[in-house]
Amino acid sequence: MKIKDLKELLDADVLCCEENLSRHLYSACGCDLMSDVLAYVKDQGALLTGLVNPQVVRTAVMMDLVCIVFVRSKLPTEDIVELAKENGIVVLTTDKRLYEACGILYSNGLGVKESK
């Protein structure tokens, strides 16, 4: 699926890098523990999280993730969004909870390890 499909499915708002919404997603993970995210490489993935700090973006940069979704209506601060912007990472925010957001994406075909 594309990032814009994820946006529609989660009824999410785009906070930056709208120009990258047509990029493909091949996997996703829902996690608040950044070290767990760092443990397994996800190909062109999205990170869904309830954690809001700059380390979320740095983790995404290290993993070459293309999209971050903040759940439960959490709003990142400007410096967090700016860091994502510098790295071309699409930042979204949704009012859905982590479990629900992951479930919606999974049942719509975004697996944990969808291959290219």
Place this chain on the structure above:
Amino acid sequence: MSEPLVFHYDIDGEDFISAGQASIQIKKNLRRIGLSPEVIRRVSIAMYEGEINMVIHAKGGTADVLLYEDRIEIILADKGPGISNIEEAMQEGFSTASDTIRSLGFGAGMGLPNMKRYSDKMTIDTTVGVGTTVTMVINIT
């Protein structure tokens, strides 16, 4: 053997929020040099976990990344408390980090295991009360 290209960074140990800046920088530099995305990812993740560790446990330190023709060496040196039991520290899930660090998404006992996971060789030289030097080697194939 030709001299390696060296990148040196001082890791500020005062501020967890800004930790990871050196790793972002090294990722940019390695991209500019044109290494494979896989190698760049392994180097930057391993260094990022190391950088976070130095900030959490050792109030910062230094990071040197040496680029050889066939490999990259990352040397992370700190003057922190040292590791009293390396075997224990290497276990996934073992951590001595504070609740504050945990609430920020780290300190889950995955740092050293992840560093080992992404490097081809890792050695830890540590003395309690003196400091720790972690050397990671990532082969460029």
